[in-house]
Amino acid sequence: xxxxxxxxxxxxxxxxxxxxxxxxxxxxxxxxxxxxxxxxxxxxxxxxxxxxxxxxxxxxxxxxxxxxxxxxxxxxxxxxxxxxxxxxxxxxxxxxxxxxxxxxxxxxxxxxxxxxxxxxxxxxxxxxxxxxxxxxxxxxxxxxxxxxxxxxxxxxxxxxxxxxxxxxxxxxxxxxxxxxxxxxxxxxxxxxxxxxxxxxxxxxxxxxxxxxxxxxxxxxxxxxxxxxxxxxxxxxxxxxxxxxxxxxxxxxxxxxxxxxxxxxxxxxxxxxxxxxxxxxxxxxxxxxxxxxxxxxxxxxxxxxxxxxxxxxxxxxxxxxxxxxxxxxxxxxxxxxxxxxxxxxxxxxxxxxxxxxxxxxxxxxxxxxxxxxxxxxxxxxxxxxxxx
Amino acid sequence: xxxxxxxxxxxxxxxxxxxxxxxxxxxxxxxxxxxxxxxxxxxxxxxxxxxxxxxxxxxxxxxxxxxxxxxxxxxxxxxxxxxxxxxxxxxxxxxxxxxxxxxxxxxxxxxxxxxxxxxxxxxxxxxxxxxxxxxxxxxxxxxxxxxxxxxxxxxxxxxxxxxxxxxxxxxxxxxxxxxxxxxxxxxxxxxxxxxxxxxxxxxxxxxxxxxxxxxxxxxxxxxxxxxxxxxxxxxxxxxxxxxxxxxxxxxxxxxxxxxxxxxxxxxxxxxxxxxxxxxxxxxxxxxxxxxxxxxxxxxxxxxxxxxxxxxxxxxxxxxxxxxxxxxxxxxxxxxxxxxxxxxxxxxxxxxxxxxxxxxxxxxxxxxxxxxxx
Numbered sequence: 001x002x003x004x005x006x007x008x009x010x011x012x013x014x015x016x017x018x019x020x021x022x023x024x025x026x027x028x029x030x031x032x033x034x035x036x037x038x039x040x041x042x043x044x045x046x047x048x049x050x051x052x053x054x055x056x057x058x059x060x061x062x063x064x065x066x067x068x069x070x071x072x073x074x075x076x077x078x079x080x081x082x083x084x085x086x087x088x089x090x091x092x093x094x095x096x097x098x099x100x101x102x103x104x105x106x107x108x109x110x111x112x113x114x115x116x117x118x119x120x121x122x123x124x125x126x127x128x129x130x131x132x133x134x135x136x137x138x139x140x141x142x143x144x145x146x147x148x149x150x151x152x153x154x155x156x157x158x159x160x161x162x163x164x165x166x167x168x169x170x171x172x173x174x175x176x177x178x179x180x181x182x183x184x185x186x187x188x189x190x191x192x193x194x195x196x197x198x199x200x201x202x203x204x205x206x207x208x209x210x211x212x213x214x215x216x217x218x219x220x221x222x223x224x225x226x227x228x229x230x231x232x233x234x235x236x237x238x239x240x241x242x243x244x245x246x247x248x249x250x251x252x253x254x255x256x257x258x259x260x261x262x263x264x265x266x267x268x269x270x271x272x273x274x275x276x277x278x279x280x281x282x283x284x285x286x287x288x289x290x291x292x293x294x295x296x297x298x299x300x301x302x303x304x305x306x307x308x309x310x311x312x313x314x315x316x317x318x319x320x321x322x323x324x325x326x327x328x329x330x331x332x333x334x335x336x337x338x339x340x341x342x343x344x345x346x347x348x349x350x351x352x353x354x355x356x357x358x359x360x361x362x363x364x365x366x367x368x369x370x371x372x373x374x375x376x377x378x379x380x381x382x383x384x385x386x387x
Numbered sequence: 388x389x390x391x392x393x394x395x396x397x398x399x400x401x402x403x404x405x406x407x408x409x410x411x412x413x414x415x416x417x418x419x420x421x422x423x424x425x426x427x428x429x430x431x432x433x434x435x436x437x438x439x440x441x442x443x444x445x446x447x448x449x450x451x452x453x454x455x456x457x458x459x460x461x462x463x464x465x466x467x468x469x470x471x472x473x474x475x476x477x478x479x480x481x482x483x484x485x486x487x488x489x490x491x492x493x494x495x496x497x498x499x500x501x502x503x504x505x506x507x508x509x510x511x512x513x514x515x516x517x518x519x520x521x522x523x524x525x526x527x528x529x530x531x532x533x534x535x536x537x538x539x540x541x542x543x544x545x546x547x548x549x550x551x552x553x554x555x556x557x558x559x560x561x562x563x564x565x566x567x568x569x570x571x572x573x574x575x576x577x578x579x580x581x582x583x584x585x586x587x588x589x590x591x592x593x594x595x596x597x598x599x600x601x602x603x604x605x606x607x608x609x610x611x612x613x614x615x616x617x618x619x620x621x622x623x624x625x626x627x628x629x630x631x632x633x634x635x636x637x638x639x640x641x642x643x644x645x646x647x648x649x650x651x652x653x654x655x656x657x658x659x660x661x662x663x664x665x666x667x668x669x670x671x672x673x674x675x676x677x678x679x680x681x682x683x684x685x686x687x688x689x690x691x692x693x694x695x696x697x698x699x700x701x702x703x704x705x706x707x708x709x710x711x712x713x714x715x716x717x718x719x720x721x722x723x724x725x726x727x728x729x730x731x732x733x734x735x736x737x738x739x740x741x742x743x744x745x746x747x748x749x750x751x752x753x754x755x756x757x758x759x760x
Contacts, residue, residue, distance in 0.1 A: 174502060
């Protein structure tokens with residue numbers, strides 16, 4: 001079936017055996033944490049107020065979030081060195097969203113997001129190597145260097161979309177396919193606070209609700225649509241209510257456990273045939289909108305610093321695990337070292353791998369098509385294109 | 388079917404058939420006799436373009452579970468132009484979906500469904516409404532296979548009436564062949580006859596890539612003879628191949644969609660003056676069959692493109708540019724010329740509308756001017 005055979009099998013992000021100096025017997029295997037209450041809209045009740053975290057899960061979430069963090073910071077470096085070009089929208093600060101959502105759905109579920117997509121490409125099975133090589137436009141990139149930052153795909157992950165809001169009806173279409181084919185799968189459709197004012201999103205809310213499509217609409221509200229704060233863009237900033245007839249919940253997006261529990265709750269709602277549901281994740285991005293935006297002309301450095309010191313998602317998880325004796329400081333440091341090494345290796349690959357061969361310039365115009373000629377820059381140049 | 392046509396309908400059908408025979412230059416009388424004979428044998432058949440389109444969809448819906456239709460009024464209303472009549476009754480809600488009036492939304496949903504492995508056929512009540520959806524057709528569908536380095540194909544068909552229709556005025560009469568023909572990653576098809584419509588739509592639905600299928604309201608009701616071969620459920624016309632509708636030695640007329648009818652009529656008029664036109668029905672706008680055009684120009688040494696769309700940056704402009712850049716230029720005895728719609732929004736009044744689109748007299752005039760007769 002088209003689209004089913006081309007993707008490589010995805011990797012499970014962050015799952016690695018950590019050999020520690022201390023034995024398992026010394027650590028708490030699991031603990032229960034209080035999580036913030038979610039505001040609800042057209043729902044009788046929200047997700048549970050407590051979440052159970054196992055040591056294993058905690059280590060996996062920590063490693064994954066740390067990998068995303070370090071990967072984005074490395075991308076920042078490479079961009080400043082002009083090795084990454086064009087658009088680069090970084091995700092640092094929002095890690096709990098990608099990791100929490102992935103923890104709340106199945107690998108066989110589907111997900112689509114906008115252009116701030118590196119974190120999701122990773123949680124949906126891409127490797128750091130192929131993500132970074134795509135950013136640097138090399139042949140080892142996840143899209144062979146043809147797509148760049150905003151156009152990365154894996155199995156059941158539909159990108160990476162450059163046009164604000166377009167990914168929402170696309171995601172509802174994926175959900176329609178899930179329902180049509182009778183698979184018990186859902187689609188997570190992500191969009192930002194900026195996109196939330198797009199007309200096509202409201203058209204999608206209507207059809208998804210009418211046809212009871214199994215989709216979870218998730219608004220990642222990081223308070224700013226490029227340089228425009230939410231109060232200056234939206235007549236109503238209660239994004240979780242904007243689906244009107246669609247039930248919604250507002251979630252603390254800096255707490256990976258909160259995000260996970262809310263996602264599980266939403267997935268349950270979808271899969272029970274009740275139709276779509278909307279989640280607003282309150283989160284924050286440390287970088288500007290993109291690498292061309294220093295991010296301080298429309299917000300204060302103090303604000304950024306405050307979020308970093310009080311609500312950083314990785315620190316939140318780390319503190320929880322340490323204070324409950326679920327992990328040691330050394331163990332986390334060990335993970336940090338491993339992550340750093342993985343990122344360094346990937347960056348090394350991404351800067352040394354050659355660019356895509358010029359002979360492949362015109363490939364992949366059509367799928368399942370006999371080879372064809374493509375007009376080159378002047379009429380004497382005929383280029384070859386294969387599927 | 389045809390045996391159940393009432394006498395008036397049968398006469399109309401006969402006249403239309405006669406006209407189509409005259410156009411194709413065959414000897415009329417034996418053809419009519421043959422046709423009566425054929426009717427009893429049920430070999431060749433008279434089918435309207437509308438019914439041919441429906442047959443194509445019906446057969447493909449039956450053949451592949453993943454194919455489904457969506458658009459405004461396609462189900463219960465049986466299609467704004469009755470193209471999908473009977474399909475909802477046969478296939479039900481799951482496969483024939485009425486959408487709200489939300490072009491950009493339902494186009495996006497269709498493209499997403501295609502990404503996830505289904506094979507949607509999206510109907511636009513008019514391609515003029517597709518302008519709302521053009522972002523999804525181009526940015527979400529056409530470019531995706533390339534941007535993903537070959538990971539994500541999009542198998543989808545966008546179809547509906549395109550171009551002029553009588554009396555519909557400016558906002559409902561634009562031809563989008565040039566707009567969509569501009570985009571790499573799209574295939575753009577513009578059928579003329581019933582056979583074109585059926586064979587090309589089946590190919591489009593079976594194609595694993597985004598195809599824009601430009602029908603025309605004027606052609607919906609026109610009956611054509613459909614050969615026995617074309618009645619088979621596996622009858623396909625390859626996308627990207629033009630058809631010579633009428634052979635001739637003096638001038639090549641290249642056209643697409645409803646304007647092909649005008650060219651055939653003009654050719655019949657010119658034949659009385661001893662001028663034999665070769666009429667090429669493009670069938671596909673992208674990829675365009677330049678080989679067929681060049682082969683014809685080699686023979687006739689004269690080229691006129693005829694289209695209903697606007698002149699600037701149009702289909703004719705592309706053909707002429709390629710002729711200039713290719714072997715065809717060397718064969719021309721006169722500069723190639725475009726006959727197009729007038730460069731204005733489509734007016735409403737009948738007299739004005741008639742003078743905005745190429746008519747038989749305009750084509751005859753252009754041919755005679757080019758041949759200096």
